[in-house]
Amino acid sequence: MDDGKELTDLKAELEKLRKQIREFEQISNQNKKDIGTSARHPWRNDLILHNSPDGLALVGMDGKIIDANPALCRILGYPKDELIGIDIRILEAREVPEETTNHMNKIAKEGGDRFETRLRRLDGSIIDAEINTNLCDNGDERFFITFTQDITQRKEAEEALRESEEKYRTLVEMSPYAIAIFQDDKLVFANQTAERLIWGASGEKLIGRIGFEMVSEHDRDRLRDYAKKRYQGDSSAPNHYRVDLIRANGEIFPAEIFSNRIIYRGRPAIQLMATDITDRITAAKALQESETKFRTLVEQINAVTYEALPDENVSAIYVSPQIQKLIGFTADEIISNPFLWLGQIHPDDRQRVKDEIARTFPHGLPFSLEYRLLSKDGRIVWVHDEAIPKCDAQGRPIGFHGVILDITRLKETEATLAFSEKRFQQLFNSALEGISIHDPQYIIQFCNPSLANIFEINDVSEIIGKSTLDYMPDDQKQIIIDQLELRKKGLATQYELNIVTVRNNRKTLLVSSSPIFDPDGKFQGSLSAVIDITERRELEKIQNTLMRISEATSLTESLEELLQTIRNAIGDLVDTSNFYIALWDDNTEVYSFPYRVDSISPAPGGPVKLVNTLTDFVRRTGQPLLATAEDREKLGLSVDFDNINKTPISWLGVPLKIFERVIGVVAVQAYSSEGFYTERDLKYLSMVAGHIGMAIERKRAEDDLRESERRFHDLFEHFASGYILCKVVTNDAGQPVDFIYLEVNKAFEIITGKSATEVINKSATEVFPIDYDIELIKLCGEVALTGTPVRTERFSLATGRYLEMMIYSTRYGEFASVFSDVSEKKIAEKALHDSEERYRAIWENSPVGICMTDPNGVYHYVNKTYCNIYGYSSEELIGRPFYDLIMPPERRASARVSFAKNFGKSKTGELSETEIFIRKNGEPVSIQFTSDYVMQDGQPKYEVAMNIDVTEKKRAVDALRESEERYRLLIENADDIIVNLDYSGKILLLNRAAARYFKKAPSELVGQTIWDLFPAETAQHYIASVRKTLDSNETLNI
Structure with a gap:
């Protein structure tokens, strides 16, 4: 109900703003004939309009462009001379060309209009634009004044925001994980999986429930404490733990919980993700029991088995008797002396062993090492040590189970082979x-x-x-x-x-x-x-030279000073003892020399023709030329000047180009054999020629700028958007504290309700005390003092609306601002942004790896956890197919075909079997995943996959299974007869040697008793001995 009322109030406020805008436009149309006489400082208006970053144009009543500022040329990609005279209807990229004519008719009738359209640039590309147009009637002539802003990026950002909001909403609702968000210990969000899988209730019934009533009593306080710490920002609290949860029917089941602190609807909250792990725990328990049974039967294998603690000395709490044969110390000696075991590791290997244990143990990882032991008699014994963590009932590592093999002979063989190879x-x-x-x-x-x-x-x-x-x-x-x-x-x-x-x-x-x-x-x-690295050093030298030229372009005030700096800079690369610039005039077809230094030939007194010369050849062909005296004769060319006693024996010239138009030539020449130029010199001079041409063009543009300033002197007052020119006021420390209005236009008066006489030469804090904003003053001050333009949006208390402002500097200490009313746009953007931010926060902070791919397997989205799993950044993944990055090489081709064939058809919502993928560094990673599809128009558009890294868990299970299999094989293949009996004499397990002895298959013997195999008296005696051994825990020899 509150949201509905708020929306009604916003609509009423928007309608009020629309009405005010229509009133202001009517006032503007009535005063248009007086606009031209209100400019107080025409030179300021001219400067503002020429330096405006937005496009301005004068358009005749026939729709043809009369004049345009540089910004409009830049926006449309046209040179100014090509833009003048173009019918604006040609520029508009609309399917219905009559709309442009309709806008012109409306402006001619009503005096102004503001609309959005699409424009076609010279290169054919299409941009989105916002057009403000007013009719100017000076009595003698009528024409349109247009103000053009390129809003392509803004349009693209709005579309991207809408797509992002929809994407994150879909990701949350389709997750196979139960996702819930808690604030103030209450549930404020739950996805469909949480409702169906964990609690089985509808969303309306879940929202608002106490957060931890679904957690079993023995886990409830612990989970509440962890969640509270995470909510308070305590990163030391775990975010991944196991608890027992209660279903709606009272059933208790084990679950794996991931938690994270997020910002939800502007406030801190706790996000929980849960999944049922009943099957996982059952399988692990069965495997642990099997491993324990077989571990007790391996005392006679040809290897040392041990159990150790992960303390500083790696203290052994159990070592098999084979240790005495390996290094001469008994098991009791090693167990009773906690320093002995680590002390017998070779000093050069000791730290490496400790580092490996420190790396693996805290994470429950197995380790495999080869190192040297020192025996009791001083021998060096090479061993291979394989160990896996020993874990308590909660899965926490508390020690090691390991096996040590003697590999001394193998190492000696390897050393001999390495030496002779x-x-x-x-x-x-x-x-x-x-x-x-x-x-x-x-x-x-x-x-x-x-x-x-x-x-x-x-x-x-x-x-x-x-x-x-x-x-x-x-x-x-x-x-x-x-x-x-x-x-x-x-x-x-x-x-x-x-x-x-x-x-x-x-x-x-x-x-x-x-x-x-x-x-x-x-x-x-x-x-x-x-x-x-000779070439690398030369490239660094070239880069330094180009940087000096670039800096000189900005710092020098005259063309002569710039060219002198350029000559000095390239002198580090090429001999510029004899150097000149020749500029071509298309109208007079002569060359002038703005800069020339030569030890032999004097500079010409004025412009010259230079027909059939080296310089003219380079200008006509537009190609660099490296020529000796012999090359010049073959080309039939002469030197540039006849009034010299010595001709150059080596000449190098490069054309100066501006947008593929040759405006002249830069050249160097040598009169002695020591100064011969090379292809390297040709390459270097070609690199700087473009910079020289741009510098010359800039000087020519200054004259055109003065003419443009004269033509734009009265446009300031004609814009529908508000314009102001201000001077910054600073304190003694040079910091902006206020600004003074120097000029305002009619639109400013309409938007603010203040007349020019109330504002001009007064400070902002005096004119609008209710709108005093120190941050805005600082921002405007920085623009005026640094020259860096900015675009910003602010809410004005004085006008009661949002204003979009473009602020730029016209000269040091002054700034101009163009502002428009964007209240409607801001309200719509805020609603969309709030929704997108809420769903993005959920997935960006998810502890489960998430990716979204199209039918070709190309990534369109990945979260941080997914990047961490595979070792890539999001930039390295987005836009590339997954099978080229994370699939093993032998599976990439089949994965590409299978993915495309089954896209949209695969079963969704269930966790997969563990599969092996590849990290960026080449390491394999074990993944369980589930997937679903993002639908569009009833068809699957993207596949969304949730990835869980189970590498470490799989390694631990594989190691445990391998240990079990290893012990089983040792017993099965032992030459000694091995029989496992219970207290009653029934056979539980036996190896092949025992089966051969009794001449029966193992399956026939398991379950029989001693009385089934031996005479009664022998069986009775044997059972008595076995029971005595079991009761006393001693070894029996029969």
Whole structure:
């Protein structure tokens, strides 16, 4: 009821605003003939309109554009000279062209109009635009004034917001997990799964219930305490735990709970996700019982079994007797001395073992290690240690069960093989880096072909046996010596060298070297990898030069100063001793020289023709030219000037282009053989030519700007949107504290109800004290002082409406603002944003990985948990098919076909069997998932999949199953007869050796008693002995 009343009030307020706007428009039409006389400062209006970021145009009554500002040219992608004279009906991209004519007729009749339309740019692309148009009647002439804003991004954002809201709503309602949100200990949201699977009640019955009445009594306080801590922002409270829940029929079942603190409808809340884990617990319990039975039968295997605590010393609480044969210590010695076990691990391996335990144990992970033990008599014993966590009834790890195998002989064999194996010759020779091994005296013992190529030497045989210092310039030799001394101390080093190759080419090398020591710790030499980084350093030099040119374009005031700076900058790349710029005039067909420096040829006295010259050739062809004196003669070209005694022997010229139009040539020339230019110089000069052309064009544009200012001097008053020009007021610290109105237009007076005489030369805080907004003052001040334009929206208490403002600086310390009434749009946007934010919060914070894919398997959405599971960022996933990223390579082709074939047909809502996928780093990950479809027009558009990472759980189960199987096989294949009896003498289990002894199949023997197999007297004696052994817990030998 409150929401309905609020909507009614909003509609009434909107109707009131519409009525006021119609009244203001009527007043504006009555005063149009007086608009042109109200401009107080025409030069300010001209400056404001020219610098406006929104498009302005004068349009004749026939619909053709008379004039346009730069912003409109930029919006439509037209040069100004092509835009002038175009009929505006050609620009409008509408299916019904008569609508443009209807708007013109309406404006001619009513004096103004504001509407949205679609415009076609010069390149054919379509943009959304908002048009404000007024009729201007100065008595002698009538024309339209249009104000154009590009609203394409705003339209796209509105559409994206609507799609996002629908997407998140669908994701929540279709989840196979029970999702509930609690505020103030009460349920405020529950999805369909929560209603159906957990409680079985309708949404109306659930909403408002006490939050924890469905939790069993023994878990209720604990869960309430956790939820309270998470609600208060305490991140130390667990967000994943197991509790017992109560169904509506009173049935109690185990559940897995994920919790998270979210913001729901503007307030903190707790989100819970629940799923039934009854089947999982039953299976785990059966597997644990089976493993316990077989573990007790492995004391005679050829391996050491143990149980240890995860403390600092890895204290053993059980070790099998085989430990004495392995390292000479008895099991009792190791168990009674908590420091002994860790102390017998080789010092070089000890920390690695401790680190692996610290990495795996807290997460309940198994570990597998190879390390060395020190025996009692000083021998080194290599062992392979396999261990899995021992967990309590709640699944918490409390210790280790492990098996240790003696692999000393295997390791000795591996060491012998590694020592005798060829030095990885194929890998060594095929490496792109230059690799070498040299002794302590710098002599190269081995090297690959890449190193010979770097030094431009034909064969590696020419290098081996030579000293590294033989190939180094004198100023680099000390670097080699100093780096070698560091490696003798055991340090790996990386450094750069500048060399000259045998072919006299200069190169920069990056060298990475590591020391080589023998088993006794004696330094034997170095292993080095060399990379040629000459090109990388040259590219850095080019980048620095272009940055200097870019900065100079903004900082210099005159064209001559800019060109002098450009010459100095490119002088680091190309010899600019003889440098000039020649500009072409299309009207007079002559060249002028705004900048020229030459040691031989003087500058011309004025413009020249330069027919059939090198400069004219480059301008006509539009292509760079590198030419010697011989090349010039072959082309039939002459030098640029005849009044010189010496002609250049090397000439390099590049065209200056503006939008593919050649406006001139930049050139350098050399008069001696030392200054010959190369293809590298041609590349460098071509890179900067575009920057030079843009600088010259900017200067020419300044003259056009003055003419444009004159033509726009009276447009300020003609816009339907409000315009103001203000001067910022600052305090002693230079911070904006107020602003003074210098100029306002008629629309401002209509919107605010204030006349120009009430506002001009007065401060904002004086004119609108009710609207005093220090943040708005700061924002306007920053624009005026920094020159950075901003667009913002504010609610004005003085007018009672939302205003959209475009604020930009006209000169330092001043700003102009264009503002429009956007109250209706703001109300609609807020309602849509609130709904989208509510559903986004639920899924972005979900602890379950969620993705949404189209029929081609391409990702359209992933949440943070999904990215964490597979190790990708959302940017790496969106737009790419899942089977190319997370499917094992051998399954990708079949997955692509299967997914496309079954899209929309697969069974939904149920958890899958565990499947293996691949993380970004190549590691496998075990996933259980469920999926459903997002429907559109009755057809599936997207598949939504919920992913649960069960990798660690699967590894633990697999390890437990493997342990059980290993013990079972050891017993089954043992040569000794193994029989497991109960107290009454009935056979529970026996191995194959026992079956062979009794000459029966194992299945025939299980369940029989000793009396079935032996004479009564023998059976009685044996059973008596067995019972005595069981009662005393001693070993029986019969």
